[in-house]
Amino acid sequence: MRRAVSAFDWRLLVRRLPVGVAVGTTVFALVWVLFWAPSTNFGPAIHSPANFLITLLNGLTLAALMFIVASGFSLIFGLMRVVNMAHGSFLLLGGYIAYEVQQSMTNGGGLTVFSSQVNAWDWLVPAIVAAAAIGGIGLVTQQVFLRWNMGQDLRQALITIAISVIIADQVVAHFPLESSIEKGSAVNTSWPGAIDRLVNLHIAGVQYSVARLTMLGLGVAVGIALWLWLYRTKTGMVIRAGVDDRQMTSALGVNIQVTFAIAFVVGASLAALGGAVFTSYAGVNPTTDGQWLLNSLVVVIVGGLGSIFGTVAGALLYALVYNFSISYLPTTGGDCCGQYSPVLTFVLLALVLAFRPQGLFGRPA
Amino acid sequence: MTEAAAHAESAEPILRLRGVGRRFGGLHAVSDVDLDVIPGERRAILGPNGAGKTTLFNVVAGDLPVTSGRIELFGRDVTREPARQRAKLGLARSYQQSRLFLGLSVEDNIFLAIVGVGRGHLRPVVLPRKDAELRARAREAARRAAIDGRLGDVVGALAHGEHRQVALAMALAAEPKLLMLDEPASGLSRGERQLLTELLLALDADITLILIEHDMDIALRVAERVTMMHEGRVIVEGTPAEIRANQLVHDLYLGSHYGSEPEGGASG
């Protein structure tokens, strides 16, 4: 009798372990950041609320960018089960296209133009051209290469890897100066002058970049647009149905191939839009593609593949963990703090995979 | 019955199979099947497990390509046409294992069945009046399948019997000319079977029904003609009375599985 009772308790404990670990980690991180944080750059948040707010905003704005990019990746995967290994390359190429278009609109002559010379159109038109062009490339990729290999994951992965290699080579060939890896220099577009400034938030005296707040707004706008599209239109309903059961959807009379094409175009365009933003935010160089493929993978694996809410959650967690670990990890020696932050983001990934392999919002397969 | 018999003389078959076969590697799941179903007919397809009934449905609906033979639907050769074209022509089917969109609500599932066969399901704009009309049709189909109490619920949260009702509502909602149901009664309770039988008996006279059903009671009550399959082939075809009287059928099927059932349990 005693044995049975203790076995029961033990099992209950194991079942609650994931929740316990998650709550424990969160509480510890909060206490650390808010009250403790010894020998860090910023110190605890109660001593330096401004730094805390800035870190938070940095995390949220990065999350917005990650959401824009990863939602495209997730859309393509969710509907077609295609892990698009060229997603980072779509972003990279989108960034370079935006750069070229902005250069030609502002006569930049190969140098980053001053934001004071850039108006809203000089930023929007390049972004739209990039999204449209990459949407077209996505359409060709899907129709010419992937359509015939539905359900063959390995082939599709290899095909998209091949496409990413080709794109990377073309980029190196066409941007020899800017993109030589030895020089490591990135190309940049400029934000419009109107938003390339700081605004006083009137909270703890923080001045914050309007451009980055705009980025946050853009992420929210993309999220709302995607939600309206997927949950309030018939096309969206057909896409969600296709995510559930492709064959059944076409047995109902739906032309699922057209649905796939639409989703692929939208997904690729979102990568390019993210690329246009990233080119202003940090600049692209030929290694940007791998970095963003990885970012997209981490976000959708943490959040759950094929779920828009999962992508939001994944982007938030990933970006916040990344930014807070940069600011609030103890510095070792004279060296600054960043060295552990990639480790922590992968700890996040490992924890989610260990306790919830389908991701936070994913449905079990 | 008499009305349908009158049809039989005049009408062209709505579904015509000639020499239809489907192999899976070395396994002949369906071989050399000829079948004619006339408009308005109620046809049951019987046969022991593994006889090839579901496979026959799959090739007729276009979910699987045939490996031999020809399929004509509504007087048109559809052998090479995809499932969605056949759905658009007016064919709706249900699956033996309910295949539903578990993440969507009951109403959305049925709505999709209507939208799919209609035009403009990929139209990017929302037309509120048209959609409201289609929604009303979806709710009506739900009412006929007696699932209208759960319209707003996500299908994944429903019980097994309710899944079958949703599947039925979806098939009905498409307003098909040819309705193919794969074991609609399996997993249903006695009361639910009764409801189903009544619904099938009350089906519009101009809908053609092909029914796979292991529940002899339902099958022989609803059907006007019965096709008996065994090892991928059609072995007997006839009226329910002829089927009941057939010795081969008894040996193969009724004898082994349903021998204990009372003889006159159902009269067609």
Ligand SMILES: Nc1ncnc2c1ncn2[C@@H]1O[C@H](COP(=O)(O)OP(=O)(O)OP(=O)(O)O)[C@@H](O)[C@H]1O
């Ligand atoms: N996709 C498939 N791949 C390989 N073999 C299959 C496939 N589908 C069916 N079969 C085989 O074809 C044969 C006929 O199967 P089918 O499902 O058509 O039988 P059924 O008459 O519907 O049986 P039940 O009454 O059990 O539903 C079986 O031997 C089955 O194993």
Ligand SMILES: [Mg+2]
């Ligand atoms: Mg079957």
